Amino acid sequence: MAVSSAHPTDAQGESSETESGPMSHRDIIRALVGMLLAMMTAFLSSTIVSIALPTIITALKGSQNQYTWIVTATLLASTASTPIWGKLADLFSKKLLVQLSIIVFTVGSIAAGFAGSVETLIAWRALQGLGLGGLQSLVVIVIGAMVSPRQRGKYMGPMAAVMSVATVAGPLLGGLIVDSALGWRWCFFVGVPLSIVALIVVQRTLNVPVVKREVSIDYLGAGLLAGGVCALLIWVTLAGDQFAWASTPSFVLAGIGVVLLALLLVVETRAAEPIIPLRLFRDRTTVLATVASIAVGTAMFGGAVFLGQYFQIARGFSPTAAGLLTLPMVVGSMLAATGSGSLITRFGRWKHFLIIGGILMTVGFGLLGTITHDTNMVQIGVFLFILGLGMGMLMQNLVLAVQNSVAPTDLGIASSMVAFFRSLGGTIGVSVLGAVLATKVSGLIIDGLAAIGIKVDEASGGGEEVGIGNLNDLPEPIADIVRAAYGDGTATIFLVAAVLSAISVICVLGIKEVALKTKSSMQLQHEEAEKQPVATR
Template sequence: MGATKRQSGTEQGEEGEEAAAQPRSVRVVLLALMIAMLLAMLDNMIIGTAMPTIVGELGGLAHLSWVVTAYTLATAASTPIWGKLGDLYGRKGIFLTAIVVFLLGSVLSGMAQDMGQLIGFRAVQGLGAGGLMVGVMAIIGDLIPPRERGKYQGMMAGVMALAMIGGPLVGGTITDHLGWRWSFYINLPLGAVALAMVTAVLHLPKKERSKARVDYLGAALLTVGITAIVLVTTWGGTEYAWSSAVIMELVALGVAALVGFLFVEARAAEPIVPLHIFRNRNFTLMSVIGFLTGFVMFGAVLFLPLFQQSVQGASATNSGLLLLPMLLSMMVVSLISGRMTTNTGKYKIFPIIGGGLMVAGLLLLAQMDTGTSRLTSGLYMAVLGAGMGFLMQITMLVAQNSVEMKDMGVASSSTTLFRTLGSSFGVSIMGALFTSRVQDTMAERGGSSVTAQSAQLDAASLAKLPEQVREAYQFAVASGTQAAFLLGGIIAVAGFVAAFFVKEVPLRGAGPQPGPEAQTGGGADPARARVSENA
């Protein structure tokens, strides 16, 4: 009897030690995942600062926009494919492959000898980036039960803030002291650390090689459809008029490809994006809210520094720091809401509060004019940041909780794709409205018009303008910013309304656990997903 008790006590002690070690092991894996996530987010921020130097050396100013467009296209088009491959063949191997592809693209981009090569190699880099973001989200979905995942939301929000604030500063420093090629080579040490850590400490259950054929036709149609959409949003109103033949042809191609994609997916044995996941109301609503959040967020990131530089006279070199009120607010709120989700298991209130704050923040920003102080604009940005903090991670959390484990990859990739497409639409539509308003206002007040390119003068260039023209330009930028944020506020109302229809489904993985037969997926089963520090 005593021996039995001692044995039981020993077993309990071992279980307690294992339970204590588990959070440490998870944190080690999460550190590796956050480094990989930082790679994908930091890249465009760094490269944007280095672009003037790159053009000065390689030439090809006419093709400058393709350096960013090629990366964006490859990322968006490959996102759902990476997610499905992870579901079919195992998350870890596919994620490591994505890191290698990204690093290969980085090396090749740093070695580019002309603009054509750089554009092609940036596409390779974007191909890997699509797998980085999806891999991080899907692996977190495998490792951490939804109820516990809220604890780590602040980490992801912090990485995003670090990329947006630090990217321009790091990019400028590297370009000035080491040369623009190191803007790409800087990815290598970070990528090597991520590769080593993921290989050593991440242990997921091995999947048997799927015998199902990859849905190549569906993948091709989806790629064509996404490419057409991104090109329409990138070129519309800038390279080509919205009513031009090129834009109309792209719209027709995109619609035809996506209709064909839906037809193929409904019949495929192993579809790239299983349509049945959209029958879940919560998943569909999270996709919509994610799209709208992406629309608003990247529009704000584009226009807030522009307003502060052109109207408030801030320095362009510190453009990342200009967003600090919004990003800090987003990070703090994301951390608090995540903790509350973990403690209570409740989450429906957060999309509602977040949607309301996002609408309020955008409408406040739409009131800014030439007399608005930096303190006032900072407070408005903090309101918008708080709204996004409630929404950014909760959309992925609820989406993953709404599907079975076997669909974790496509759930993560679909949610990421909708957010990416939202950002493309947001930058394009808000940008077109901004430029149009600036041109019209300059024509009315200054007797002249400006192009989309000259609507982005920095503080130094502004100081050289005659006072009357400078005042007219500042008024025009303020007017354009008001129009852009007002549109964003109207769009955000749809997300606020959608949040009321979210159904509060209990998050799996904490508290009293349902029986095995009741666990249909979305949470991590410790027997299915493990990490080890000493592997």
């Protein structure tokens, strides 16, 4: 009979000091350096690309729907892979997995830089998404393993700072690259040296002990999950554009998605280690935080991803200026995340920060829902600052609430699950809201053209033919109509995002506040293992 792999000595031959007691502040900081540098690599690369998308679509002669898919491909791949990365983190070296995710992301970035068409770019963006799925889940998992929930708040500051710096530096760097002789392809190449540095730093600084346990990967569940999500995503993206909502292709895609996800539920009830453990949903905090994460992801990704398009297309700013104009939202997010994290560590109370964050996020999106193509830019900056405050308080603290409510052995699964549902909401949000925007803009363009005596056949999709893909080739009067249509149509996206944010507030109100644990996941796992008798051969 084999010795149980749950005991620390079975994982490495001897018990590590960091497993039997809390890690020192110095050790945690050293480990965080590598993790945060890796996270910055992914966030920087993502934000560089987001600001360059209008230029990329124009250069490759793409469409509004393809614009959406360049973003969606990455979100979809990261969403489908996040639970798998989380499961692997419970079995293999977290350090090795972080390095692997960096490599995957880097290879995808290099390949995307050489893309010759929108279709190939979308494919390589999907590979980037696989690496991003690992980084966005593993960073949270490693920090959760090293630091107790009560002390985790004070380490949120560096995380928020890195995310904010990357969010600001990305658009600025992306704008400078696009506006320079280098061209948009270097938006993908520029992150490669930083990725190499991140790999080296992670190798030298991240030394989290490997606590192995018997875990079997649910490949069937992962396949059903990816297939079901992909089918539904393709449906919501193409319906209303490539085919009618009430049509055979629409019913087939929706049916496939529903059937695959229904089969997933059956498989997950029987799998030894399910990708999405249904038992976790018996906990009220997990259920409500999951629903809130879906709403937040849909609102945040679906609303914010079109900001760059609004500033560049509707307002005529350069990519560099568009990046600077997002600064109020980033500053608000950094201040709120850092401040709320410190206060949570000091007082041990966290629920009211979730409530305030949700309300501010709802108000911010609601105010942005009033903008047009000529709204005062200072006013928009104030709206974005309010939105950033809400995002900063809500996002990371939702993860903290779930991590505090689950068993130490479920840390990786639970953490990645919250990230999964947030990404799932974001993926669906970008697709659905992108389709809503395309329809709204098409109608506004048709109305605008009709006002100057140009008739367009709405049934043939004429409004789509006059869009951002050929904006540079349009006569100035018609180009002005297109820009105004995007400026006025974007408000609809923010109004929908405000409704979704309100749903997150309702969910947060139902969460029961539980005192934060004072021991890290590694300490709790070690204590639990010590209580278990070691089986004899």
